[in-house]
Amino acid sequence: QIHLVQSGGELKNPGASVRVSCTVSGYNFSVYLMAWMRQVPGQGLQWLGSISAASGQKFYTQTFQSRLTLTTDPSTNTAFMELQSLTVDDTAVFYCARDRGVRGEFDHWGQGTLVTVSS
Amino acid sequence: EIVLTQSPATLSLSPGERATLSCRASQSVSDYLAWYQQKPGQAPRLLISRASNRATGIPARFSGSGSETDFTLTISSLEPEDFAVYYCQERRHWPSGTFGGGTKVEIK
Numbered sequence: 001q002i003h004l005v006q007s008g009g010e011l012k013n014p015g016a017s018v019r020v021s022c023t024v025s026g027y028n029f030s031v032y033l034m035a036w037m038r039q040v041p042g043q044g045l046q047w048l049g050s051i052s053a054a055s056g057q058k059f060y061t062q063t064f065q066s067r068l069t070l071t072t073d074p075s076t077n078t079a080f081m082e083l084q085s086l087t088v089d090d091t092a093v094f095y096c097a098r099d100r101g102v103r104g105e106f107d108h109w110g111q112g113t114l115v116t117v118s119s
Numbered sequence: 120e121i122v123l124t125q126s127p128a129t130l131s132l133s134p135g136e137r138a139t140l141s142c143r144a145s146q147s148v149s150d151y152l153a154w155y156q157q158k159p160g161q162a163p164r165l166l167i168s169r170a171s172n173r174a175t176g177i178p179a180r181f182s183g184s185g186s187e188t189d190f191t192l193t194i195s196s197l198e199p200e201d202f203a204v205y206y207c208q209e210r211r212h213w214p215s216g217t218f219g220g221g222t223k224v225e226i227k
Contacts, residue, residue: 037218044221045155045208045218047215050216059215061215103213104213105165106155108165109164110162
């Protein structure tokens with residue numbers, strides 16, 4: 001069975017950075033991409049970016065390109081999302097999801113990580 | 120930038136009724152359109168890929184149709200567990216993974 005398990009909730013001050021992890025099991029981590037999404041409370045889903053676990057090639061949405069960093073550690077089957085310069089508007093649930101690649105869908109999701117930004 | 124517009128924003132129906140959800144793209148996405156279901160406090164779940172292909176384990180009451188710019192998700196007979204928010208997503212313009220704004224299916 002495929003599982004994506006994310007790290008726990010975070011409370012951050014404005015201006016800080018946050019790093020969320022996503023550890024997978026049940027499939028070959030290096031074959032797929034990993035996508036990351038943000039969902040502000042009460043709002044819809046926003047794709048932030050995707051990263052190839054095999055090559056490390058990264059794709060970012062333009063809005064977050066300057067402060068978003070996606071990485072992977074194939075030795076631990078873990079993907080990471082780091083978001084810098086947090087503002088209160090970044091308070092959201094962040095999800096990882098297996099990205100099936102070119103024009104593919106997101107077929108397995110992590111449980112989500114709530115990041116709260118507050119002074 | 121492509122925009123996906125979902126309608127209606129809210130659909131109020133009773134169990135057993137048929138639900139028809141729409142997703143309209145601002146430009147052609149061919150058939151690279153997926154549908155997801157999200158229940159409160161849960162992660163989204165893939166329902167449909169490539170406009171009409173049900174994902175593994177998805178009941179047959181869920182069906183998808185459409186191409187280019189106009190897509191429909193149909194739930195033939197609503198079960199109590201189907202009341203949720205539904206999102207469409209396009210991947211024609213990969214690697215971008217734009218989502219629609221969502222349709223909430225609520226109990227009437």
